[in-house]
Structure formats: structure tokens, C-alpha cells
Amino acid sequence: MKDLFSRFFGGRKAHGGQSKDEAKQRLKFLLIHDQVDLTPAQLETMKGEILEVIARYVEIDVDTTEFKLERAEECIALVSSVPVRRVVERPPVLRSAEGSPQPA
């Protein structure tokens, strides 16, 4: 009934909501990647490697970790949110002996 009504009045197509928001989101993503020239796959690899390093020092919640490129003012920022569960008990000095980067 509502369908018929819709058709009669030439109502909005049932694409559900504001396609302009989709356009804007896609654009923001595109422009950042255009500028950084980093493919999503490379970004994923970088994320993996960075998390690996962090995980040597603190126990992190990988599932809720966020990692993305954002446009801030005049530059592109790498923004990440890495929830820490607890500090890993092994002393970091030990890790550096294995060739890991020295903690600052």
C-alpha cells in the first residue's frame, strides 16, 4: 500500500537515507590515500608491524585497536587507538638484547 502510495506521489527511492554522506566519506578516504600514496594493503601491513612492536612492551587488545589516516588541519595524521590490557612483565632491556629497538 505504502509502495503504491510512494509511486503515485513519486516519493524518494528506497535507497535508505543520505547518499551524500556516503559520497563525503568515500571522498575523504580517497583524498587521504591519494596524498599519502599508500595502498590499504600497505597500511594494513604497517599496522601489523607497529602493533607487533607495541605488543613487546604492553599487552594490547588487538580486536578493538583502531588505526587510520586522518586529515588534520594542514597535514595527514596517523591516528590510532590501542587499548592496553596490562604491561608485559618481562623487562624491555631483555628485548633489546634480541635486536629489538631500544625503548626511549
Add this chain to the structure above:
Amino acid sequence: MSECIVVTSGKGGVGKTTTTANLGVALAQQGNTVVVVDADIGLRNLDVILGLENRIVYDLVHVIEGECRLKQALIKDKRLDGLSLLPAAQTRDKNAVTPAQMRDLIARIKEVADYVLVDCPAGIEQGFKNAVAGADKAIIVTTPEVSAIRDADRIIGMVEAAELPEPQLIINRFRARMVASGDMMNKEDILEILAIPLLGVVPDHEDIIVSANRGVPVAFDEDSLVGEAYRRIGRRLGGEPDVPMLDLSVQDGFWTTLKRWIGMAPAQGVAR
């Protein structure tokens, strides 16, 4: 002090040529001497939009190669004092001209004009480099679409790399009704992404097609809303930066009001 403004976009088909023609008309209507230059060598179109295609004898490449004087190549628009066209060559390609030659040419045109408007070809290669070579500033034309805005962003970077001042934006083919229903990015959305000053918004309208059919730029049409949009942009360019933006809010008819009343159309939204 004369000024050379390049009209560019990156993406093709967003209305650069139409914009160049209409801003040329609008600036000349204010009493300026204006030369519009078609820099799209090999694919000229500005002559057609202006309805001057039958009067071409010499073109930009002839002038650069010294086969004629500048004055011989300039086609005066008989409808409007102060407006002339320097057409592009149709049988040559972009590589027929170098940026240094363009710079010289623009400097020569600036001696006889208050404003030189350069219609830039689409793309980011030689044609773009030639078109921006002699320019003092740039206008970026875009439409409210993902692909056009992406290319505009790229071009803004290239304009800055060419050491021109921050370009100004014209949003073309704006559809107030789609903006009101949330199916087209609005002015603020686009400005947030591109982050350059807005020079004007031009509504999408059938008048543009009709004017292109006739070879009479819509800025000549006193009754056209699109024409008014271009005339206002022309005034902003011509030293009146505070000319108010055109009111493009949706004027609802009976059916839309009824649909809204029974909840079948989005709530009243004003496209600013």
C-alpha cells in the same frame, strides 16, 4: 593593472569552458576589456560556446609562431564591447606550445586587456602546464561529485606547486533539491574537503544547454538564474568580493508540500 586568471578543474566535463565564457561576458558587462583564451589546443570549444566559431581566421599557435599579429587573431564579440576571444588551434596538439611561449603571449595580451581568462584543458599534463604558465591566479571549477572533487583536490595541489596564490572555487551544477533531500553534497561539505575560498555556486539548469545550442552565453540572459549566478561571480572577481551569494533554496510547489505533510518527503531543508 591587468590580471590573468586560469579556469581549471582537472576532470573534464565539469563546465570549465562554459564558466570561462560566462565570466568573460560578466566581466566585460562591467566595462572591462576582457580576452578569453582557449588553451585547449587540438580540442577547441570556447569559440562554439561563445558562438564565434565562424569568425576564426588565426589562432593562438599562429600568434605564437609569428604568422600573424595578436590583434589579427583576436575575435571581437559584436554583442558586447570589450570582449574578445583568442581561439585555440584545432589542427595542432598541446606540444605545439611551451609554457615559456604561453607566458610571453599572456604578457602581450595583458597589455591590451584588463582581464585575461584562460580556459585550461582537462588533465594534468602539458596542456595544464601551458595554461597556468602566464596566470596570476586560478579558479577551480568542480561539481558536487566524488570524482570531480577528487580531481579538484589534485589540481589545487598543482596550482600551489606552480606558485600561484590560493585558488578560489566555483561549485557548478548544483541541485538544490537533491541537496535538500541529502542526495548531493552541500556547499559546506565540499568546502570542508577542499578547504579553499568559495567564489560562487552555479545551479544546474536547462538554460545552460539552450545557451550552448545557440552560442549565446547564459550571462547575457537577464532573466536566467544561472546567468545571474555568473554575473555575481563576475562582480566578485571584478573587485566586489562582498556581492551576496545567490539564494538557491528550494522553492516548494503544492505536491512537495503535500508529500511533506503526509510524511513522504524529507523535512524542509534549505540548500545554502
